Structure formats: structure tokens, C-alpha cells
Amino acid sequence: MSGAGQTHLFVPGPTNVPEAVRQAMNVPMGDHRAPDFPELTLPLFADVKKVFGNETGRVFLFPSSGTGAWESAIQNTLAPGDRVLMSRFGQFSHLWVDMAERLGLDVVCCDVEWGAGVPLDRFATVLADDPSIKAVFATHNETATGVTSDVAGVRRVLDAAGSDALLFVDGVSSIGSLPFEQEAWGVDLAVAGSQKGFMLPAGLAMLGVSRKALDVAASQKGSARCYFDFTDMIKTNDQGYFPYTPPLPLLYGLRASLRMLLVDEGLDQVFARHHRLAEGVRRGVAALDLSLCAVAPEWHSDTVTAIRTPDGVDGADVCRIGYQQYRTSFGGGLGQVAGKVFRIGHLGDLNEVSCLAALAAAEMSLADAGAKVELGAGVAAAQSWYRSSAAGLASAA
Amino acid sequence: MSGAGQTHLFVPGPTNVPEAVRQAMNVPMGDHRAPDFPELTLPLFADVKKVFGNETGRVFLFPSSGTGAWESAIQNTLAPGDRVLMSRFGQFSHLWVDMAERLGLDVVCCDVEWGAGVPLDRFATVLADDPSIKAVFATHNETATGVTSDVAGVRRVLDAAGSDALLFVDGVSSIGSLPFEQEAWGVDLAVAGSQKGFMLPAGLAMLGVSRKALDVAASQKGSARCYFDFTDMIKTNDQGYFPYTPPLPLLYGLRASLRMLLVDEGLDQVFARHHRLAEGVRRGVAALDLSLCAVAPEWHSDTVTAIRTPDGVDGADVCRIGYQQYRTSFGGGLGQVAGKVFRIGHLGDLNEVSCLAALAAAEMSLADAGAKVELGAGVAAAQSWYRSSAAGLASAA
Amino acid sequence: MSGAGQTHLFVPGPTNVPEAVRQAMNVPMGDHRAPDFPELTLPLFADVKKVFGNETGRVFLFPSSGTGAWESAIQNTLAPGDRVLMSRFGQFSHLWVDMAERLGLDVVCCDVEWGAGVPLDRFATVLADDPSIKAVFATHNETATGVTSDVAGVRRVLDAAGSDALLFVDGVSSIGSLPFEQEAWGVDLAVAGSQKGFMLPAGLAMLGVSRKALDVAASQKGSARCYFDFTDMIKTNDQGYFPYTPPLPLLYGLRASLRMLLVDEGLDQVFARHHRLAEGVRRGVAALDLSLCAVAPEWHSDTVTAIRTPDGVDGADVCRIGYQQYRTSFGGGLGQVAGKVFRIGHLGDLNEVSCLAALAAAEMSLADAGAKVELGAGVAAAQSWYRSSAAGLASAA
């Protein structure tokens, strides 16, 4: 990239790595079989569970992208031919359906308008009609459209139907940023990745597994697997080790990011901050007379906002101009909404002035791409919100 | 500091360290007397000279802040009792006068309204009247008021007066960011610091010395000195070494920053970028109906803008609010203008979206401090300028 | 760990990360879908191929440990029930057999004494008897016993048998450190990992695939798979992208390590250095009257030396003492040789003084663990070798 100054990063992952995490990853290598290695790892397992709201199950940290944890969840608890219920309303829910089919599952897929989320009523109908459903999949936060679904609602539907199907949730762009309660919501397999709310580079997939899912994995054959197998992990993790060489910088970085999430800021504050920042971005978008990809407020995501470009304006142009002219990275439209949206990721280590920079860059990029937007209008609306919602000076001091 | 996300740094030094420089400074220690150490240092000396526009003299790199180079310049070429001509129109020109007096010089000081710069006509008068003036001092860029003076003009005044006085220039917040021509302008002693246009942490003072000043230093006694002495430096520098242990990370970082300035971007582009960014900030300030500390356009600095706060609004409040509420660091008012201004530093590794973030944060901070500003108005004016002055997409590609 | 100073790392992976690589990994995050991202990735793919000696095939970089590449190799080219020929003579060849069985392959396994390597003659016999063998697996360097096998020999055996079975090779602890010629040796699937000869942290598995194996993968069903699928990789890699978020720091670090291997030092020099360092360690071991796990010189590995402890001396004690008393990490015995050996890894970014430090620490740890060794004797033997084999001063200058 030509030019000077920082690149302003507003893709919905990888997110900006906080300085404390970056410092912590600046390590020489060490022996992952050393006697004191468990002093690092055991507390990591415990603290990642806290972020998932997983009390009685366990978490696995796989050296892979989040996609690997999707695969692990399926391989360990389901066998080819098993019937599962999914829904598709964006690129990432689409890819999960694709994976399930490639791994041989018998997928009942509810297609939903891109911009809405998990269709609780249709799920209820399918579950009522088909007692053979072994698992239900929900994408908590569809990163491609900026849509958050009601996972607790899926649990209620399952319970109402008397189903004992496993509940799989993709929490890649939600866990650590949005309220997530694996235990309370009865989520059996919850997937996260290091490069989103955990504010690390990609390379560590996290899989929260309920006690029930662990039992299923232990008692049933599942699919053929080795790399993503639970058994090898359990045997070694219990001693504080891994079945193969783990990525040390990410583990050290995770130590630092967990401290930030759980201690320095606190999860509740993290969630509140994400909501406040997202609300400012949405008000800015509204002030520019643009609409969201999310079709109703109930679907608004607090980690990523997908913005529809006006007719005749290519979302890909907005992204390209942002990157090349203004050194600002936005997310592009994917799949069905390619060219029709651009996305502002506002999750992880961000604050209000960062979001204002995103809006300012978006306004210029939109204008350069041919959109009629009033420069500064989005920024102004967000500024008003941020001022009115700012913590008082006294408490900040 | 509480809160999340990056701190937005807009003090006029230290400036933001580019990633390439930060990488380069991440080094283990080594032997500063190793046989191959000159392979690092000799090109550094040569390249720093290029940034100063110093062709026939030399540069010294002292482990100190820029203040140390002020002192070195005086100690090596002037003796207590020597008569010198200075002017004072901001905190840093004030401090240099103070130093000169403490080091025993006989200072003729022209006091000038804070907001203007070096008074060429008054200098001409003094020089015409007083042939005993041994040195003339000029602050090229007064960081406290955002005022750039005409150094070439000082040279013309000296020449017109037939004076052979040495010309001292404080280029701490100009060299590497604004056009500077030590040789062409006949500057004898030019002072810079690592933490401004060189985009490094503080800790390395740079002193460009003309051939004439080197001769003066070699032939006259000057002041008592040791740490900042030229002779020790010349003897060791010529071999590629230092008279005492140099700060290795800064030398490695300097290697990277010089590559950025001279090769990757090119000095002319660096200067053009600084002008473009500064102009956007100034247009934003004007759109907010605020005035600059600089009293006329001829004094406008392209590295720092000092902004007068409206009556009844304390500049210190703007800074405090920016820092505590919005995680944004502005420069405060110093000395005579304390409380009356706040400053946006826009030098070093910055781009237009960073400057928009600065304006957005400034608008909110001003409003919170009681100023009547139209939120978004400054941002909008700057956006218009940045869009209209942006390089075309074709060339950016 | 208590104490001061660096930890001396001599496990056979992760290896010491060179400073240039460490600098390169110290990056902020960026957009892995940016227009200029292929400028980083496409040359990486090309240069990794050079290290593999892969000319007409391609390489895949999976975000995983090396184990993931083992799995990918199998899943893409073999189906459950396929008959394959393997051999087992150490923990890592053992684990690969275990994986093959868990993924449903019909494994013909030749068990070999731990300390020897791939049994060419027995392979020849099996291949002659059983034309249904679809693939032959060879562990090039068995990290657990310090044994290097003859991969070119396996190719000769295959050719002599007229077999068109695929040749799988585990080169995790050889590629980038020992001569490896994927194309010349007809290796169809070659596995490496970032944390060995590539001198990076773990987290990037590398899989070199021959043209023939790519054709097999494209034309046959293979096993159920998604994360480690070739097709997704090919489609995105060809454009310079990945099917999921890649670990950016490792990619930037790989850029730096490839420059070191291919340009700064050169692969031939890298191989020669590994041989020279290893030879010094072996001479040191011999001078201590200890024997190697490798049962004959033909099996000696130039990347890791497994040393048998004297009767009554527990290899685990040697490791524990080394770590706790002398801040030095050795590899322990695994599987069958647990307690009977300890291992010195000497691959990656090392030099002779590092190896002498390893021997010095080993001598003390052995003595503390009850072995009768003459302190300094191993060091002295290695010093003699290093002196006699050192490049002349003239050439070093």
C-alpha cells in the first residue's frame, strides 16, 4: 500500500490487537512440554470458559482458524447421515451448511432473507415435525450481514419441542464482544476464533463444549477424525499440555487478552462498550440516509454493521477507495450481497474516536464512489450520541 | 488511562512511530564496538545529512533530547560573554533564550507577539547597529504557537548586513517534515530531535553543523564542555563509532525511518503530505469559527496547529477532556498562551483519516468544555479538502 | 521458571526464532482480503516450493500444527479402506500410523527397532507381494530417536516394484534443515511445520503436493473433509487469498525466514551448517562415552540427537535438572524410549557456541542425575571439531 500513517482497520476480523496483547506475543520460543507449562495453560482454559459462560463443560483451543472448530464440533458428536437443522442467511451460515453437507450430514436448511436471522418459528415447526433431528445449528452473529440472532430463543424452541438435539452455535464474531451464556442458553458446541473479540491474530480456534456434548462425543463414534479429536485434547489438556505443538505467541497473547476482558475492563463493560460504539455507527449511517443490511432493529449486530450502498453505487468500490485512497479497511459484501453492501467492523479493541474515523472515511469513500452523501453528517450524528452517552468526567478520572 | 482501543496521539512530539520503525527497534543488544558496527552508522550519518540538506558539513547524533543539541551548538562555537541575537515568540524560543543566558551569552532578545515569528526587519536593524553580534538564533517552527519562520530570510538579512555571525536554527519540529535546506540557507547549526519528523521515540538529538561552524569549533575555545563536545564525536564518528554507548534501538529505528523518508516516500512527497494534512486541519478549524494562534497565513505551520479557544473556554479543559473522555492526546497551551490554546500536532507518520479523527475528537472536546461548535462541521470542511486534493485512484493503485 | 538470563532452548521444535523473523512478526493486524494481500502471499507460495524442492506441484499453508498437514494429505488422496504401507520406529512414525488407522486406512505396518529407520528391503517385499498398496508413508526424520531415513531409497524401491502408490513423507523435522528434493525423489505429499527448520512459532502446517497427487485429489473422492480440503485452498490461493482467516504474523515471519534460508544464507549453506553443528554434538556425546539412540551412522540425524542415558540414569531426570537447575530445555524420551534417552535439538537458527552451551548444560545435568561423565570432555571434543571445521577468518571477514 502506498502512503503514510496507520492503516485504519475496520474489517470484522482480524481485529485490532491491543498493545498489551502485542507485547505479550513478543516472546522467544520455549518448550511446550516444560514442567511449568501448565502454569500458563490451565488458567487459560479456565478463563476462556468464563468468557463463554461455560461452567460445567470444557473448552478446546485448536491451532486453526475458527472454521476448524466448526469441523471439530461436527466430527466429534455427529456421524455421516445424521439429520440436522440449519438456517442460511449470510455467507458464514452458508459456509457452515456447506461444511455440514460435505461432512456427510443430512441437512434440513431453512433459507432466510439475508438481513434477518435464525427463524425461530420455522425451527419450531421442523422440530415438531421431525423427531430425528440430532442437532440444531445457529449462527449467533452473521458477520456478512451484521445480524445477531436470538440463541436463547433457539434453546426455548428446542425445549418447547421436547427435543434433545444438540445445539451448535457459531459465536465467532460474538463471543467476547456480545453477551453469551453457553451454560444458561444450553449451547452444546460454541465456536469462537482468536481474531475477533479475543483481539488476537488468527490461529487459535476455540470450542466450548457442554457436559452433554462431551458425553455424546465419548459414547458415540461420530465421524472419522484425528487432528480435531476431543479425546487427544482431553488427555493432554488435563495435564496442561497439547497433543501437538501449540502456537506459543497466541497462548501468551490470550493470557493478556483474557486479563483485559475479565479483569481490566470486565465483560459487562466490554459488552456495554460494544453496544455504545455500534449505536453511534448506526446513527451515523442513518444520518447519511443509508439503510442497513439488517432488516429490522431486532437483528442489529453490535459487532459489525453492514450498510447497503445506494443504487448504482458498488460496495466493492467503496471498499477499494477506502483502502487505496484513505488507508482504511472496510469489509466488502460477500455472496448474495456482494457489491450491494460494505461493512464496518466495530468489535474488539476500539473506542469512539476510532468509530468516528471509520465514519469519516466511509463518507469520503462513498462520495468518491458516486453516492450522494452529506460529508460530516454521519460523523456529527455519531458525535452527538457519543457525547450524550459518555461516562462523566468524574468517573473517567 | 481507562477505556479501550488505541490512544489517538496528536501532540506535536513524540509522534506516532511507524510500524517499520517499531519493528526495527525490536532488537537484542549488541556490541557498539564490533568490527561491523560502522556498516550501520556511517550510512546513518550520510543519510541524516540528506534530510538536513547539509552537504559539506556533518551531523552529530547525541544520546539526549533535542535540548541537548541546543546546548551542544552553543558550547562548541560560543564562549560566555559572546553577544548573540535571538527572538522570542513562544515557549520553545523562550527556553532557548533562557538557555543562552544561563550558558553566559550576552543575549539581545527581540520579543515578538506570540503568533508571529522571527522579525526579519528588527533583526536587520540590530545587525546593522551592532557588528559585535557573533550569532543569530532562529526558531524555524515554534511548536507552542504553530508558527513557521522564514529561515532563508534570516540568511538574506545576515548577508545584507554583511554579518559573518553564525546562524543557529531550531528545526526540532520542522526538519524531516518541512522543507529545510541547511546548506542553501547557510544555516550553521541546525537542531533536530528523533521524536518529531524522524518518527522515533525521544532520545537522539541531531545537530547539523556547517563547515564554517566546524572550523569555528576547532579554532576557538568555546565554552567548557565534555558530553556535548564535537571533538570526541568527530574522532570516533569518523571510524563509525561513538565516544560513549549509543542507544542501539534508536539507531536501528533511524535506519528504518530514513529509508521511509528518503526512499519509500521521498522527502518531497513527505513535505507535500504534511502541507496537505495541515491545510485540512486549518480548514476544519476555520469551519468551526475558531481562530489560530498564528496571526497571519505567512506564519502557518504545516506540522502543528495551535487553536485559540473561545472566550471562557479553557484550552486545558479541551486537552483533559480529549484525553480522559475520548482517549485523544492534544498539546496544551504553554507559557503565555496556557489555557488559551490547544494544539493538534500533525507531523510524522499520519494520514488524512487520522487528521479527521483529530478534528472529530477536538469538536467533541470543545463542545464538552463549553464551546459552541457545530459538531461535524470541521470534519466536513477537512473531508472536502482531502477529497479534492487526493491523488487519483489510478496513481494510488 | 525461577532464575535469570535466557532459557537455552534445545528441544527439536519449536526452534529458536531468529531476530529478523521476530521483528517481522511484530505487526498490527490487516485485512486478509485487501487488494494488495497477494503481493505478500504469492511469493510465499513460490518460495516455500523452493525449500521443498517442489517444482511442478504446489504447496498449501494450513493454519494448524504439522499434524494437520498429515491429516490433509490423507483425506484428500485416500479413502477409508485404502491399503497403505507404513513403518514405525519412534513416537512420530507411531502417531502417523495411529492417525492413518483412525482415518480408516488399512495399514500394513512394518515395526522396526527404535533407532533404525525406514526398512527399504521389507518395503520392497511388501510392495512386491501386494499390488493393492495405494500409498507408502515414510518418516524422513524421526524426531523421537534422531534417525534420518533414506527417502530417495523409498522412491527407488517403489520404482523397482513398479508401484504407482503415492509416496507420503513426514519432513516436519527435516525440510528446511536437511537436503530435501520433493520433485527429484518423487515425493507426492511432503509435510512440514513452521516451528522447525522454518524457525517460526508453531501454527502453520506446510504440505507440498506433487502434480500427480493433485490429480488424484481432483479425480477421486478421498475422505470426508472440509477444513483441510485442497479444493478450497486452490481456488483462493490462486488469487493470493485463503478460504479462512490466515495467521498474519506467521505469514510475515515466513517472508523473513524464507529470505534467510534462500537468500541470506542459502539452502546449501544451511544444510552444511546443520551437518557441522550435529557432528560436533555427536563427537561430544562420544567423548562422554555415551551412545546414541540411532543404532548406526547411516541413521544419524543432523537436526536432533537422541542420547541414551547410562543404566540407572533416568533421561527424564536429565531433562528436569537441565530445565530447573540450568535453564536449559532438552527434549525428553517419548514412548518406548521414555526415560532411556534425552534429546538435543540442533536445528534452525543455531551456531557452534549454542551447541557448546547445550553440551555443557547436558554434562552438568547428566552428572547431577547420577551419570559418571567427565565434565568438559564433551565440550572439548566438540570445540576441536568446530575449530577444525570453521571457515577461515579471511572468508568470514
Next chain:
Amino acid sequence: MSGAGQTHLFVPGPTNVPEAVRQAMNVPMGDHRAPDFPELTLPLFADVKKVFGNETGRVFLFPSSGTGAWESAIQNTLAPGDRVLMSRFGQFSHLWVDMAERLGLDVVCCDVEWGAGVPLDRFATVLADDPSIKAVFATHNETATGVTSDVAGVRRVLDAAGSDALLFVDGVSSIGSLPFEQEAWGVDLAVAGSQKGFMLPAGLAMLGVSRKALDVAASQKGSARCYFDFTDMIKTNDQGYFPYTPPLPLLYGLRASLRMLLVDEGLDQVFARHHRLAEGVRRGVAALDLSLCAVAPEWHSDTVTAIRTPDGVDGADVCRIGYQQYRTSFGGGLGQVAGKVFRIGHLGDLNEVSCLAALAAAEMSLADAGAKVELGAGVAAAQSWYRSSAAGLASAA
């Protein structure tokens, strides 16, 4: 430098930077005038005082090399023409004498054989004869010869003479590594530098000043000065700030190194470790039949060992060979002992295996330079000592 692997650094400064310090210095820039900056700086001042053993005085942190603190000590408390007592027995005590003379002091200099230290009896005589002595200077640890002097003894001599002269001590290569008690020993001005026992890069000079010296500085004119003036420092330090831009990475690194010295290891343990490591090096040297530059055990330094090379062997060759052939940096001979010695620095973040590496490299370098040494003999002697003096496994666990 050609070759691979780490450079083994055994110069007596800059010393090896511990990983925790290196992490801490990996920071973006910030505002050194921010409201919360004193939260960083005030505890630094307090903790540096603890390392100096300074209870009732204060410490100054100057952005400079240690040489700057030498100059500051003189300028603030002495005026040109003041009579001072010094001794000279190595390059660094020589340079301090040179500085004192250049700054105009009237130096009474006791020249002593290089290899011995401060001559208490001669000091006693001078002080008895000359009541005009205003200050006495002592180099606590002469880095050039590996000689530690008796500072408490100098205090006794002063007291015995009834002198109220100020006591200046150069503790650059002792403070933080050897026991040092500024208050108990009545040291008025104690000089240290960041790049020795504080395990940081160069760039921060530390000056511990007694209450008495502060009073002298406040009440007398001293020498002309500005950069190194106490008054500016006191005024700003008291608020947690500096009179000019401080080097932020070094301040953050200092935070980490003080934690290591005072909390993680503890000063007493640090001192004990330095003694143990040094003793091993000395036993190794003795086993090689080489003699030290220090002429008697009472002068042995625990931070640096200067080793006389045999007749006909040039110490500079040993250093050059170490660096070019074995990637190991030793200190060379300086001044009078140039060519006659080479030096092993063993201060800062080191452990026994590091020292064994130093000895192993020294043996090879000596042999290559023509010395008759028995390879491994020095290592063996040091190993015996380190084994016998190692903390028990129980306590290490």
C-alpha cells in the same frame, strides 16, 4: 555479520535485555505531559532510589549515556577551579579525570597501577595535607580492568580526615549488580547507566544525589549548565514530568527491570547470582593458566573479568576471532591494556550456561589466536563450581 544463530553478548555493557523488558519497551508513543504520566514516573523515581540505596536524597534520570551523569554531577555541585581528588587505574577512571579537567576543575590525580583500585592510603594522605579538596571521586567498578574498589573505605578515609568534601562515585558497571549503599556509604553523587545492571539499552543516565549534594547544588553557583541542571529536573520531576521529552520506551522498560530486580529476583539474590557467575568465570580462567588483569583477589570484580592474554597473543585478535568465527562478543582492552587483555562481561541478565558458553568461545578464540590452552579445561572448572554452588532441586522446583 555472517552466519546464523544468536550473537552471544559478553561485553560489559550494553548487557542482554531480558524478555520482560523487551516486551515492555515495545510501545507506541504517548503524551509525556498526560495527566496520568506521573503514575508511571513517580514510582520509577522511588524504585531507582531503592536500587541505589538512596533514602533521603533523590535520583535524576537524564536522557543521555552515563557520561552525561558524570557531567551533571560535576556541573551542579562544583565550579571551575575547585580542587578535587581523583585516582586513575583504567580507561573509565581516566576519562573521568579528563572530563573533570576539561570542565575546569583543579584535579589532584593519584595514578595507580592498572589492575588495582582506589588507593585509600594515598587518598588519606592527600586529604590530610590539603583541606581545600572539595570533592573526592571514586570509580567503584573499573570496567576496563575488572577491578572493584572499596567505596565504604573511601567514606571512612574522608571521615577520618574530617573532610566534608563531596564523594562522587562512578557506579555505572556496579549499581544494580553489586552491593551498593549510597546512604550508608555517604555517597553524594552516584552515577549509573541504563545499559548495565538495569538491563536496558543505553540512553538513560541515572544520578543518585544525596541530601547534602542537593543542598550544595541549590546554594552554590556551580558551573554553567542547562541540559543537565538539577533545578529544572526537580521542578518537573516533583510533578511526575520532565523538563524535555523523555525516552518513553526506556521508562517503560525501566518499570519492568525494576520489578525484576526488586520483586521477582530481589536485590540480594541478584548480587549473589553475580558473585556466583563471576566466580565460575574466574575459576575457568585459572584452569586455563591465564591471569587476571586485577592484581589481587581484593580487586576482583563480579561484573566483568579482564583476562591477560599470554605473551605474543594479541587480545584484539581474541575479540575479533570470537566475533567473526564464533559470533561471540567480548570486550577488548582499552587504553594502557589495549592488546594485552580481553574482557568477559558477566553482568545483567545472565545465568551459568551463558557463562559456560562464554568460556567455551573464549577457549576457541584464544587457541585460534595462538594461545596454548587446553580446550574444555576452563569450562570444566566452571562447571564444577556451578554444580557445587547450585541451589538444590527442591528449592528450584
